[in-house]
Structures are given as C-alpha cells and as structure tokens.
Amino acid sequence: MRITDLNLNEQNRVETHTDAYSVISNEYQRDIYIDRYGNVEIVLDPEYDVYRALCPKMHEKREKYLNAKLEDIRRWGTSGD
Numbered sequence: 001m002r003i004t005d006l007n008l009n010e011q012n013r014v015e016t017h018t019d020a021y022s023v024i025s026n027e028y029q030r031d032i033y034i035d036r037y038g039n040v041e042i043v044l045d046p047e048y049d050v051y052r053a054l055c056p057k058m059h060e061k062r063e064k065y066l067n068a069k070l071e072d073i074r075r076w077g078t079s080g081d
Helices: 027-037 056-076
Strands: 012-015 023-024 043-046 050-053
Touching: 023 027
Parallel strands: 012 050
Antiparallel strands: 012 023, 043 050
16 A cells, blocks of 8 residues: 555554654645655554555654654753653
8 A cells, every 4th residue: 555545535644754643644645755755655543544665765764863862852851761
C-alpha cells in the first residue's frame, strides 16, 4: 500500500522522519506529504493506529532525529524537569 492508496474519507496518521505524525484526510494533505516524503510504501500498525513508512531512508533520518533529540534532552533537560 502507498500513500496514494489511503482512504481520504478517514483521518490517517502517517509517520514522518521525526517523532511527529502527519494527518492525511484530504488530497491537499496527501499531496503535501508526497511532496515532502514521496509516495512511500506504508503498512498499518494496528496497535497504535498509525501507518508506518516502509522506507529505509526515512527510518535512517528518524533515528538520527531521535538520537539528536535525546542528546538535547540529556544536555538541557525537559520542560517538566
């Protein structure tokens, strides 16, 4: 399944290369996602009701982002500290 196969009559949460999700429920949102990340292959993770991208390049970027975020949290703490 690819991004273009999503049912646009539903709110679909799709992972990005950060810890945020994109919500895709119309053509405009879908087109923005495709422009930014491509028409990637996705699979539904029913436990979290989110579509996971099956794109190694995106996963590499996500890991780099999360590692950098973790380092910042270690250095500066969180707003809840």
